[in-house]
Amino acid sequence: MPDELDSNTIRIRMYRVGFGDCFLVSLPLTGDAGFRHILVDCGVHGKGNIGTMDEVVDNIGTITDKKLAIVIATHAHQDHISGFNPEKFGKFQIGEVWMPWTEDPKDAKAATLKKKHVALAAQLNDHFEAQAFSGARVSKSRAAAAAAVANLVANKTSLQALHSGFGVDARVRFLKAGDSLQSGDVPGLSLKVLGPPTDEKFLAKMDPPAGHSYLRLDGNRVESANQLRPFSSKWEIKPTDSDLQNLRLSEAERKRIKDEVASDSLDGLAFALDKAINNTSVVTLFAFRGQVLLFPGDAQYGNWEAWLQQSDAADILSSVTFLKVAHHGSVNATPKDALEQMSPGKFAAMVSTQSTPWPSIPRGPLMDRLKQQTKNKTIRSDSLAIKDIKAPKGPVVSKLPSGFVKGDFWYDYFIKL
């Protein structure tokens, strides 16, 4: 197996950014004409940031000579786009910027959906932050929900940069399931877009349920959890008052009620919203000189479902030779149906992940199964220790599977053509 780039080798570099994605795919041109580079996502979650992003972007600049044929922002989550710093990328030469159709400002459906998502995310975030600020006890579920919502906000700068083609005349394209592209600039590369779909059924799932508008879609106010007192104070009785007699609840019971009523409901909404955004992920299939690389972004079940039902799904899956594992290896993001249809031992997998901020990610059984299906050719970003960086430790890898090479803060996977 090769361990450096030559005209017969594809290199996929997975940077360790923390909880986030940043993949650089380098494809050789025939002869000694050099390489074309495709950057798939560049972001890290605020609560899972290990502080390598600056170096990562510098490294991308160095090894690509600041020339990127295509930049793909799979979806508008912080952990996939926060690194698209306009200052830095403004100095690159960028051919095209690809985003999901749900980002297309000219698409009416997309625009409506987007507006809703943004408003809802902002409100949830305000609400959760106010709660955290008030010092109230935060349940596990709420902490997880707050982290999910944090991922949705504060993406303005990156999004603007992407939409403007980084101010360097990059061609901005919005992709949807069914598109197939031939990029003139990368000879030999053909692309198939598998997601996100545009049909009504899918869209319905993207819509936060109507009942949720109680979060006051108009208000940008930060509202603390205990702001409203519904009655004049003359009606209030302290929980310890003996006048309450049989109506008095024990402290434990009051706590139980508080837990039940105060926590669950908004969390579910936050998760639903997060999942909706994940499902806008552009899912791209790169076919290049016999190799088939699948980059599903953070697609979760709803997105996969649509194309798994297509007649060519089985053929596609069995032909895959490289898989970027979706959504950091969470449950629901790699359907069993899909993984089982890939050819055992034929493909390698990379998982950009770590257990912070969500301890349930990556999902253990999925990691085990991936190892089996790839015949051990699976690598997790969090198995990489980085000098002077404190980061959550994944399982230690004693011997790298063939084709994988460790870098300072990345893993490379080389495919011989």
Next chain:
Amino acid sequence: MSDNTKNDAPPERPLKAYAFDPSQGRNLGNYMTINVRNEALQPGPVGKYLVVIDYDASNDTYYEPVNLDDPAVLLRGGLDPSESDPRFHQQMTYAVASETIRRFEFALGRKAKWGFRGGRRTDPNRYRLRIFPHAMQEANAYYSRDLQGLVFGYFPASETDAGANLPGQTIFACLSHDIIVHETTHALIDGQRRFFMEPTGADTPAFHEGFADIVALFQHFSYKEALLEVIQKTGGLIYRLNVAPEVAPADGGPVIAPELSTENPLVQLARQFGEAMGMRAALRQALGTQPNSKDLEKLFEPHDRGAILVAAVFDAFFSVYVRKTRDLMRIAKAGGATVGPDDLHPDLANRLAKEAAKIAGQFANICIRALDYCPPIDILFGDFLRALITADYDLVPNDRYQYRAAFIEAFRLRGIRPQDVASYSEESLRWCPPEEMKGVTAPVCKGLDFDVFSLPTPAQQKRNAIILSLFGKNNAEALGLRPGIPVQAHSFHPLHRVAPDGGLRVEIVAELMQQTEVHLDPNDQQSEKFTFRGGTTIVLNREGQVRYAIQKSLGKDDDQNERLRRQREYYYAMDAISGLTTYLPPPPLDGRPMNFNLIHRGY
């Protein structure tokens, strides 16, 4: 005053309530009096079935409990409607919940029962359903088996789109008549069919929601004043979505309030709640879209899907109403009257109102009674149709006004197709006795001990449970149970019904349950396990003969087991949809009860 149940105490206690919600003001008979069954009450109120605990978890405070036995309050027929006095809220939740319980008891012919199993032994209220009228600051209300109660929220109305409410005004879920009935119904269903809270397919949560809405909507037709007004303004066409304005506007359109046509409150649910959330309409409408059989394949959110069931039932109801009042209308027309909005003769309006109320009451009864004829788990809309038809047939064999035909047609139009049924004919839809199903005769279940007039004692219950489980075990095949697997008897009770001919019918209903552990993925022994249930609802006559065995068989864990396959698929889909499992460890699948808190987010 706690002695007012003595002989001289009146049988009923009048209590004031909103017929709809505060936003309706005094319109359309919105101020109403509910006559609840009189019982001794402690402050709260605390009665036999209910305890109102006004604890606000968001503010960690209580609000002063109302003492409905206070002479000053008694004399006034309860407190007057007020949004600012929490004691009125307590009174209204108590009154409406009591009214709903009574409705169930009447239809089912037995005492109501709750689905939770008591709390701490020292808790004097452990067998009562707890009502928290102001539990939290949130636009939500739900039934929680864990909390043994109904939880209502309050929230500020939308600032920009508050409908008839003031922007930012506090909206109380517990002042919406519909919401109280809806949530109480959840609790009552749970008391009859505890496994209906286990979401085993898209239809189960939708059934719970739809049924609760059905009960709430039929309740509207018992408010005489509101009903009369709507009849006046729709010319008797009470199913219309809008009622005519008080004054017909000129060509240029309405210029003053009385010229605006308003929405018909009878066919809408929880209007204030919906408007306050900026939804510009009532939360849900019973009718309003054309029946179509595609919705069942498209709608999976429990409320949306439940709405299909609601629409089917109301379609049947209005069809019967139209049929039964046609002669009245004809007579009126023959007498030279024009029959249209505003010029309905008061006598005719009265007659129509009486008819509508009567039919609505009958329909509500039929629906509630059908619960006893439902399978114990995994209910499908089609099963409910069969239950409706059977329950009604049992009581009223002669379907003179074609109630059943109306049900069948309305369900058929919406693509609700019962499984394993040859056609939509009444005969094939009726559940059948076991010998017709399997060719095996079920023996008679002997020795059951039910007192017709009182609740069975714990000792009686225990003995009955043993007899029934044994009966199930020994006749597994005939009853659609799987031999060799333990059978448990759940919620069994006698039912007595008075048929229109005056005859009293006594029957016994019981759920016989079985369960087994299976893997979520049948091909992966490492995958999570869940409890898969099977069971049969048996209806026995007085002599212990099995009249119906309504089955959801456990079957084997193989390719033949269609129901198991469906349930697995549903679990996958649910986890995929909820997104909850992405960031949190997956909840155990074992009998995972429905989380109404999540389903009900926003009602």
